[in-house]
Structure formats: structure tokens, C-alpha cells
Amino acid sequence: MIKKFLLLSLLSLAISCKVQKDKPISEAIVTDYGETITASELKDHLYTFASDEFQGRDTGEPGQKKAANYLKEEYQKMNISSPLGENDYFQEIPSSFFDNQYNASENVVAYIEGSEFPNEIIVISAHYDHVGVDEQGNIYNGADDDGSGTVAILEIAEAFKKAEKDGFQPRRSILFLHVTGEEKGLLGSDYYTKNPIFPLENTVTNLNTDMIGRIDPQHENDPNYIYLIGSDKLSTELHELSENVNDKYTQFNLDYTYNDENDPNRFYYRSDHYNFAKHNIPVIFYFNGTHADYHKPTDTPDKIEYDLMARRAKLIFYTAWEVANRDDRLIVDKAN
Structure with missing residues (x-):
């Protein structure tokens, strides 16, 4: 009787697992995982990560090492x-x-790891370094730049992990990449692309997050925005997918001002995605624009718009989800 009961239990579990695996991934299910990205958890992370304890996270210095261990x-x-x-x-x-x-x-x-296309890699990146402490002892906490992108990746990773636990493993693999040395000249991402953990030819896209926690002066009267840079530079499909995801889930005003080839700020060339784009890997750079506290000791966690930041992180999660789970790999139709 005990053996029969055990056999029935195992059979029931196997059927349950198969149903879970074969269950269609509806928009509602995806939204459930996106909603696990919360303003409160982002705030908890950032108040630690951008605290004085981390000494401005200067590359190679003790505060940066402490930040690396926090992420680990x-x-x-x-x-x-x-x-x-x-x-x-x-x-x-x-x-x-x-x-x-x-x-x-x-x-x-x-x-x-991906369930069906494990050798195809989506890289979600942010730099976790900042500029350290000045000669007067002022600590540059870098809450927005780029504590915001760094802790957003932690929340995005958690959402993917919860989905995986529930049987919704991404079809493609996802690498969460926190790079050092961005403030020294994109050095950490340069090192990665010269010494990739996975072959660059297997990298489907890089979604790079650098400053997503604030509102810039141009949008003070309409904060429902995010700047997107690079989405159409290499892959028409990525740009269209990104627009469709936003329409479906987040309804931001997507601002492409800095995507202009003639942008005098040249932001397309100034964050870590560019080291991937140089290798014809489609990219999107998510950015809130600069503000009065940019690269100043006043870039502190109390000035972050956490609800807005959570919605921006959800946009990145939903975009990564769509790229990871579509039938076909993104086509690069505008190679350098």
C-alpha cells in the first residue's frame, strides 16, 4: 500500500511538472514576475550600496571590493x-x-541557463564602480550613477529566478554582468569583450542600464519617460520588440533624443553597451539623462525616484524576457 501510494505521488508530481512546463506563458504570468520588482526592495539595496560605507566604489579601491562582495x-x-x-x-x-x-x-x-538555446546569451549590464572620494574627503556615493542600474539588475535577476523556480526557465541564457572601471573609460566592459566568458558571436543582445533613478530637467513636468539609446543601430527587430514591449507593459514615453547620430553629448559612445555594439551585438542603453547632482557628492539615495525606477527596471525585465523567449534569435541587419 505504501509503495502504491508513493508511485501515485511520483506520477502526480511528474504530470504536474509537465503541465507546468507546457503551460503557455501568458502576459499575466509575465506581469506577475515583473511585479516582483519593487520600489521598496530597490530602496533597501540602494541605501546600502550607495552609502558612505562603500567609499564611492572607486575602481580597485577597498570600497569597490566591498561593493563586489555585496553583489556576490x-x-x-x-x-x-x-x-x-x-x-x-x-x-x-x-x-x-x-x-x-x-x-x-x-x-x-x-x-x-536557458532551457532551449543555452548557448545564446542575453547580457544585462550595469557598472557598479563610481569615482570614490575627493581630496577634501567628500564621498561620491553614485546613487544614480550607477547604483540605480546595479541594484535594478539584482531585482531583474530575482524576477527571472522566481520564474525559473516556477517552471518558466528562460529559453535563452541570461548573464547578469556588473562591470568595473566604467568611470575610467569603459574598462570593465572592454575587458569582458576582449576576454568573454561566452563567445561574443553567441551574444544575442546587451541591455545596459546606466542611471535610471532620477528625472532630468527636460522632463520635470512629464516624468513618465526613459531615454533609449542604440536600439535601432544594429537590429530593426530589437527596436521594434522594445517598442512593442513598452506598449504592452509599461507605456513610457520613449525618448530617443540622445539616439541621434548628431547628439553633441555622444552618449551612445559613453557607456558600457558601446563595447558590445563595436562587435555588432545589438544594444539598448537605458538612461534618465543628467541632472545637477551628476558626478557630485550630492548624488545620494534620498534623491532617487524609487517608484519610477521600479517601472523602468520592469521595462528592462520585460524586454529581456521577450528576447530570451522568442522563437528566433534577433537578426542583425545593420552591421558596422
């Missing part, structure tokens, strides 16, 4: 593994790569 510990808490091996979340960058101008540093990496 958060991924371990979420039971999200590293592609480098058990407990090895750091892609080490020797000082020689920086021409010995800075101490050795590390990119932080975590990974969820």
Missing part, C-alpha cells in the same frame, strides 16, 4: 549561480590591463 552575496542569497564555477562570481582584471594606473579589479557575473 546577494546572488548567493537568491541561489543564482556563476558561469565561472561555484562561489566564483568575479572575473578578475589584473592591474596590467589598466596600464598599472589602478589596482586590480573585477567584474561581477551571475547566470541563469
Whole structure:
């Protein structure tokens, strides 16, 4: 009788798992996971990550090392593994790569493997370094730049992990990439693309998040916006997918001002996505624009618009979800 009961239980579990696996992924299901990205959790992360304790996260300095360990510990808490091996979340960058101008540093990496196309990689990136402490002892906390992008990735990763636990593993693999040395000249992403963990030819897209927590002066009267840069530079499909995802889930006013080839700010060339774009990997750079606290000690977590930031992080999650789960890999139709 016990054996029969055990057999029936195992059969029931197998059927349940198959139903879960074959269940269509509806818009409502995707929204449920997007809604796990919350303003309160982003705030909790950022008040720690952009605190004085991290000393402005200057590349190669103790505060940056502390920040790297914080990220590693958060991924371990979420039971999200590293592609480098058990407990090895750091892609080490020797000082020689920086021409010995800075101490050795590390990119932080975590990974969820795809169920059907595991060799096709979506890279979600943000830089976690900032500019440190000035000669007067002022700490540059870098809450928006780029604490906001960094902690958004943690929340996005958590949403994907919850979906995976429920049987909705992404069809393509996702690499969560926190790069160092951005403020020194995009050095961490440069190192990654010269020493990729996964072949660049297998990288489907890079969704890069650099400053998504504030409202710039141009949008003070209409804060329902996000700047998108680069979405149409290499893949028409990526641009159209991005627009459709926004229409379906978040309804932002997508501002392409800085996507203009003649943009005098040249933001397309000034964040980590560009090192991927140089290799004909389609990119989107998510950005809230600059503000009075940009690269000043006053870029602190109390000035972040957390509800708005959560919605922006959801847009990135939904876009990554669509790219990861579509039938076909994005087509690059505008190669350099």
C-alpha cells in the first residue's frame, strides 16, 4: 500500500511538472514576475550600496571590493549561480590591463541557463564602480550613477529566478554582468569583450542600464519617460520588440533624443553597451539623462525616484524576457 501510494505521488508530481512546463506563458504570468520588482526592495539595496560605507566604489579601491562582495552575496542569497564555477562570481582584471594606473579589479557575473538555446546569451549590464572620494574627503556615493542600474539588475535577476523556480526557465541564457572601471573609460566592459566568458558571436543582445533613478530637467513636468539609446543601430527587430514591449507593459514615453547620430553629448559612445555594439551585438542603453547632482557628492539615495525606477527596471525585465523567449534569435541587419 505504501509503495502504491508513493508511485501515485511520483506520477502526480511528474504530470504536474509537465503541465507546468507546457503551460503557455501568458502576459499575466509575465506581469506577475515583473511585479516582483519593487520600489521598496530597490530602496533597501540602494541605501546600502550607495552609502558612505562603500567609499564611492572607486575602481580597485577597498570600497569597490566591498561593493563586489555585496553583489556576490546577494546572488548567493537568491541561489543564482556563476558561469565561472561555484562561489566564483568575479572575473578578475589584473592591474596590467589598466596600464598599472589602478589596482586590480573585477567584474561581477551571475547566470541563469536557458532551457532551449543555452548557448545564446542575453547580457544585462550595469557598472557598479563610481569615482570614490575627493581630496577634501567628500564621498561620491553614485546613487544614480550607477547604483540605480546595479541594484535594478539584482531585482531583474530575482524576477527571472522566481520564474525559473516556477517552471518558466528562460529559453535563452541570461548573464547578469556588473562591470568595473566604467568611470575610467569603459574598462570593465572592454575587458569582458576582449576576454568573454561566452563567445561574443553567441551574444544575442546587451541591455545596459546606466542611471535610471532620477528625472532630468527636460522632463520635470512629464516624468513618465526613459531615454533609449542604440536600439535601432544594429537590429530593426530589437527596436521594434522594445517598442512593442513598452506598449504592452509599461507605456513610457520613449525618448530617443540622445539616439541621434548628431547628439553633441555622444552618449551612445559613453557607456558600457558601446563595447558590445563595436562587435555588432545589438544594444539598448537605458538612461534618465543628467541632472545637477551628476558626478557630485550630492548624488545620494534620498534623491532617487524609487517608484519610477521600479517601472523602468520592469521595462528592462520585460524586454529581456521577450528576447530570451522568442522563437528566433534577433537578426542583425545593420552591421558596422
